[in-house]
Amino acid sequence: MLIYAVCGTLSAAGLWFAYRSFRRRRYATGLRTASVALLPMGLAMTGVVRFVLNMTFNPIAWAGVAAVGLAVVLFMVARALDARGVPDGGSGPTPGEAPAAVPAVAGAGGELPAAPRREAPAKKSGGATGTEDFSDIEAILKKHGI
Incomplete structure (x- = not known):
């Protein structure tokens, strides 16, 4: 019974705030407040509050x-x-299994070919004072007629 009293009081207070919003012609706020105000009593009636x-x-x-x-x-x-x-x-492979044969491609000297290397972009040494090379940007702009 105490659950219904507490949830009923919360719902009544929320509905009072919703009524005040309706009186000020804030219909969307009033509807939103009324919907939230009805939740405590609805949860109490369905038994969710007792479960929690x-x-x-x-x-x-x-x-x-x-x-x-x-x-x-x-x-x-x-x-x-x-x-x-x-x-x-x-x-x-599991410890009892023999490893599967891996086909290897041998080069001219019998060694495996090396993996291709990625070239890292070169960093400019020294502090740039606004004289960076913008030739690639200029080429793109000229290509588009700008």
Whole structure:
């Protein structure tokens, strides 16, 4: 019964604020306030409030919340590892298996070809005083007739 009294008081106060908004011709605000004001009483009538109160003082329920939280954290960590491109490492041979033969392409001297190198952009030495080379930008602008 106390739940209904508290939720009813909250709903009545919210509906009073909604009425004041309607009187000031703020119809959208009044409707929004009325919808939020009806929530406490609706939750009390459906039994959600009693469920939440019972869950608050139940250690088994908190253990379940912790398990769900841990599952969410583990899932997010796995997604972060996938996004970073960290390999799983589970695709290799098992300890009892022989490794599969890997075809190798040999060069003229029998060694494997080297991996292509990426060229790093050259950094300009010294402080630039506004005399940077804008020839590539000028070429693009001339190409478009600007």
